[in-house]
Amino acid sequence: MRAFTLGSLLLGCVLVLGGGAPAGAQEGEGKEGEGKASAIFAGGCFWCMEPPFDAVPGVIATISGYTGGRTQNPTYNEVSSGRTGHKEAVKVVYDPARVTYEQLLAIFWRNIDPHDARGQFCDKGDQYTSAIFVATPEQRQAAEASLKAVSARLKQRVVTEILPAATFYPAEDYHQNYYRKNPAKYKYYRFACGRDRRLEEVWGPAS
Structure with a gap:
């Protein structure tokens, strides 16, 4: 997420933090072992x-990362430059006996603006x-x-793409569960970015 200025603060979906190499790459196979899928x-x-x-019962873990591009083991700075071909993404590991892929799709749609081709x-x-x-x-x-x-x-x-799964590279540790680690900064970013306001315009009030 690109940093932006609001008042005297400079915040983005990522603060300018150094270091923190991404964890190892994960193939986008859709299967995570017995009783799990992704x-x-x-x-x-x-x-x-x-x-x-x-927040969904049956979801075991969410992992922030990068996928769909050319660069191996990309860093946040490389991806945010727009030159790697990767997108910021989340890998959702879940128990298919408790939550279906179709239910996850419904949650995905309700949390994006499917009309925005620029980001x-x-x-x-x-x-x-x-x-x-x-x-x-x-x-598919x-x-x-x-x-x-x-x-x-x-x-x-609707401009949202359906693409073949590619190698998924987990993002640096400081990105994982950021909303839990830094709740005030997360809430500020989300509000300043206008995310919830736009989601309500597209989908109506959250139920």
Whole structure:
């Protein structure tokens, strides 16, 4: 997330922090072992995409990271430059016996602006555009059905892409669960970025 100025503060979805190499790459296979599956969604600021999934019974973990690009083991600074081809994304590890992929898709849509081709909310650039990364034919079928349903409901062009799952690179440690580690800064960023205001314009009041 690109830093921006509001008043005398300079905050973005990431503060300018040094170091912290990303963890090892993970293949976007959609399967995480017995009783687990995974889904990868790009919805702009990965800080903001973790909380709605973490609140769902059956979600085991959310991991912020980068995917879809050319650079191996990218850093935040490299991805935010827009030159790696990667998008900020979240990997959702879940128990398919407790929550379905279709339910995760519904949560994803409700937390993005599917009409924004330039990014998401205050963060602009290809690295912030929205996408569903599918790892199996079943995920693709479900994603395409959800895209069709959303397009029919909103009656406006939906630009969110459905892309083949690629290697997922976990982001630096300081990005993981940022909303829990730094709640005040997270809330400030989310408010200043206008995320909830725009989500209500697109989807109506949250239920």
